[in-house]
Amino acid sequence: MSLGMKILGLGLMAVALASVLYLRALVRQLSEVPYLPTAEARVQLKESILGSAPGEPQTISLFFPVPGEGMLRREERTLTLVSAAPDRVRQILMALREGSREGMEGAIPAETQIRAVYLAPDGIVYVDFDQTLERAVSPGIRSETLTIYAIVNTLAVNLPSIQQVRILLEGREAETLAGHADLSRAYTPDPSWVEPTLPNPDR
Amino acid sequence: MPSLTKRASILPLALGLGWAVVWATLLGPSRALGAENFIFYFPSRHEALPLRQIDQSGYLPLEKTLRLFGRPVNKRERQGRVSWRFNRRQLEVRAGQKRVRVGRKRVDLPFPVRHLDGEWWVPISFLTEVLGEIIPDAMEYHAGTRRIFIGEVEPNSFELRFDSLPGGARLTLQFLQQTSISAAEEEGNWILYLGGHPLQPPQPRFEFSNPIIKSLAFDDQDGRPKLILTPGPDQMTLRPLLAEGGMVLILDVARSDPARTAEGRTPRAPESIAPAPAASGGPVVGADSLPAVVLDPGHGGIDSGARGQNGLSEKDWTWRFTYQVRLALIATGKFRVVMTRNGDQLRSLDQRAITANTNRGAVFVSFHLGHTGAGQRTVAPYIYQPPFGTTTARSAGALSFVPWEEVQNSHLPESLRLAQYLRDELAAIEDIAIREPVSAPVRLLRSVDSPAAFIEVGDLSSLEDSGDLEDPEFILQLAQAVVRAIERFSY
Numbered sequence: 285m286s287l288g289m290k291i292l293g294l295g296l297m298a299v300a301l302a303s304v305l306y307l308r309a310l311v312r313q314l315s316e317v318p319y320l321p322t323a324e325a326r327v328q329l330k331e332s333i334l335g336s337a338p339g340e341p342q343t344i345s346l347f348f349p350v351p352g353e354g355m356l357r358r359e360e361r362t363l364t365l366v367s368a369a370p371d372r373v374r375q376i377l378m379a380l381r382e383g384s385r386e387g388m389e390g391a392i393p394a395e396t397q398i399r400a401v402y403l404a405p406d407g408i409v410y411v412d413f414d415q416t417l418e419r420a421v422s423p424g425i426r427s428e429t430l431t432i433y434a435i436v437n438t439l440a441v442n443l444p445s446i447q448q449v450r451i452l453l454e455g456r457e458a459e460t461l462a463g464h465a466d467l468s469r470a471y472t473p474d475p476s477w478v479e480p481t482l483p484n485p486d487r
Numbered sequence: 488m489p490s491l492t493k494r495a496s497i498l499p500l501a502l503g504l505g506w507a508v509v510w511a512t513l514l515g516p517s518r519a520l521g522a523e524n525f526i527f528y529f530p531s532r533h534e535a536l537p538l539r540q541i542d543q544s545g546y547l548p549l550e551k552t553l554r555l556f557g558r559p560v561n562k563r564e565r566q567g568r569v570s571w572r573f574n575r576r577q578l579e580v581r582a583g584q585k586r587v588r589v590g591r592k593r594v595d596l597p598f599p600v601r602h603l604d605g606e607w608w609v610p611i612s613f614l615t616e617v618l619g620e621i622i623p624d625a626m627e628y629h630a631g632t633r634r635i636f637i638g639e640v641e642p643n644s645f646e647l648r649f650d651s652l653p654g655g656a657r658l659t660l661q662f663l664q665q666t667s668i669s670a671a672e673e674e675g676n677w678i679l680y681l682g683g684h685p686l687q688p689p690q691p692r693f694e695f696s697n698p699i700i701k702s703l704a705f706d707d708q709d710g711r712p713k714l715i716l717t718p719g720p721d722q723m724t725l726r727p728l729l730a731e732g733g734m735v736l737i738l739d740v741a742r743s744d745p746a747r748t749a750e751g752r753t754p755r756a757p758e759s760i761a762p763a764p765a766a767s768g769g770p771v772v773g774a775d776s777l778p779a780v781v782l783d784p785g786h787g788g789i790d791s792g793a794r795g796q797n798g799l800s801e802k803d804w805t806w807r808f809t810y811q812v813r814l815a816l817i818a819t820g821k822f823r824v825v826m827t828r829n830g831d832q833l834r835s836l837d838q839r840a841i842t843a844n845t846n847r848g849a850v851f852v853s854f855h856l857g858h859t860g861a862g863q864r865t866v867a868p869y870i871y872q873p874p875f876g877t878t879t880a881r882s883a884g885a886l887s888f889v890p891w892e893e894v895q896n897s898h899l900p901e902s903l904r905l906a907q908y909l910r911d912e913l914a915a916i917e918d919i920a921i922r923e924p925v926s927a928p929v930r931l932l933r934s935v936d937s938p939a940a941f942i943e944v945g946d947l948s949s950l951e952d953s954g955d956l957e958d959p960e961f962i963l964q965l966a967q968a969v970v971r972a973i974e975r976f977s978y
């Protein structure tokens with residue numbers, strides 16, 4: 285075998301290796317997060333933090349529906365956020381999916397998979413959920429709206445670069461979440477769905 | 488018959504401007520001497536054969552009739568009798584005789600077979616008494632009519648109501664099945680074509696002793712089912728309105744502008760049969776000036792909506808409840824009520840908005856039942872929350888087009904007033920928690936071109952457990968509260 289052939293062979297191998305690495309990165313970005321039952325959602329969240337370049341621990345705000353009310357309540361968590369913005373969106377959504385520690389209703393059903401996150405340059409984040417979100421949220425304007433605004437407000441409050449949130453189901457634009465609340469629009473965070481911080485004696 | 492006719496004319500007078508409901512007179516099938524047809528409705532086709540009136544019965548040409556159902560073979564004709572092999576049976580008839588031979592059986596017809604002008608004629612009852620024995624399909628024939636339905640044909644029908652209105656009259660036809668209609672004007676009559684689907688009218692002709700409407704007749708002699716509306720002698724205007732998704736046809740007839748009477752006696756052709764009544768032109772007649780209320784029972788068909796643990800589905804409850812609201816609204820006599828679906832029917836959110844928008848000026852209320860997590864009786868009224876940054880003001884220019892997604896925006900102040908009235912009236916019900924009206928991204932309301940509110944009753948689980956959802960008193964209380972709110976809003 286000539287030297288030229290050897291160099292060519294090495295070059296091809298390097299290209300192959302590079303493409304495998306690139307494909308792996310791509311797959312990590314695009315593939316569905318493997319299915320995990322409710323109790324393991326937290327483990328999954330921790331793993332995602334460990335697997336990424338760590339930063340400083342921060343306090344983040346999550347929003348959950350108040351049982352029986354048409355409102356969201358803020359809950360705080362300390363989380364070490366990763367640096368890449370799409371991963372950060374995913375990480376915060378996982379924290380929301382993990383559920384309330386103060387007896388609030390779930391915002392995102394625990395079995396829901398986050399299929400993909402895409403940040404558009406105009407400040408709109410596209411979050412693609414699997415169909416579990418549609419199936420597991422109880423159909424009704426109250427529960428659907430609270431699920432949407434829990435997601436939208438949580439992302440916008442913690443990631444200032446996000447102006448609007450667009451929710452997709454199975455990669456597609458849906459008419460509604462589960463028959464009632466509009467999903468054909470990009471949502472702007474709406475603080476009017478959040479309970480005032482001071483307890484209101486009327487409520 | 489004369490006494491019924493009298494009732495029809497006296498009652499509306501006695502009740503003055505009231506809602507006199509009069510059932511039209513029943514007349515026998517017409518005995519016209521001219522050429523008539525008999526219509527055979529098969530599942531995917533219909534055929535017409537000439538019908539001959541001989542003595543007391545209608546007669547059909549035998550060989551042509553057999554050919555509609557199969558292939559008669561081995562015809563043998565000799566001295567006053569004819570026979571065929573038909574569907575593996577031997578069929579023989581004799582001129583002037585009622586007796587017919589079918590294989591080894593003998594069947595007696597009520598009238599004798601005739602042999603006229605080289606053709607064999609059998610009375611209509613031959614179809615059910617003899618042919619029914621030979622062919623496997625079921626037949627539906629009503630004595631005295633000139634049509635028969637064969638096999639899996641379910642004919643449409645209707646109920647008719649006559650209302651006398653100031654300066655006019657209204658016919659309301661409630662159909663059994665959805666109907667599509669197109670209208671035409673011919674020789675001083677209005678012709679309403681009822682689509683291609685077969686129809687069995689409750690009677691062939693309704694006569695009215697009324698100066699506005701003379702008669703309403705059904706005719707399908709050319710195989711096209713149609714109604715023929717004959718107005719009184721004055722110049723009249725017809726405003727047809729197909730409502731409730733094609734289940735109800737309202738025919739308003741009124742005297743045209745008196746100045747125009749001189750032009751002649753031809754009625755003006757109907758402007759359109761589209762679900763939307765003409766916005767202007769022609770006098771507004773009676774109940775059409777009543778405000779329309781469009782009621783939307785949430786979900787339907789394969790879309791069950793929310794489900795309870797004991798098998799209750801949202802779509803069934805919203806249908807039952809909305810129907811109660813409908814009855815209570817009609818009982819006030821102040822509203823025209825339109826439903827967005829007929830029974831357990833799947834309709835898209837946009838189709839519901841279209842129903843609302845074809846009844847312009849309507850109040851729109853959608854009813855749902857949900858898991859509100861409240862653990863008690865709750866009612867929450869909602870109005871539409873447009874996407875952030877969309878304009879809510881409609882520009883003043885009459886010709887400005889409003890995007891379909893933004894139709895509700897300009898109605899939001901009125902929608903809020905409607906939702907507040909609903910909240911106030913529902914709050915009066917005992918043991919009920921009521922929320923203040925909230926703006927939410929209710930997709931359904933997005934394109935509704937009228938004041939619109941959305942009601943979510945809950946909590947499904949606890950109401951199902953307590954039996955409240957089946958409690959007629961609770962349902963009535965809810966329905967009456969809704970009606971009071973709509974009355975307050977509209978008057």
Ligand SMILES: [Zn+2]
Nearest residue numbers: 785792855856
């Ligand atoms: Zn619903």
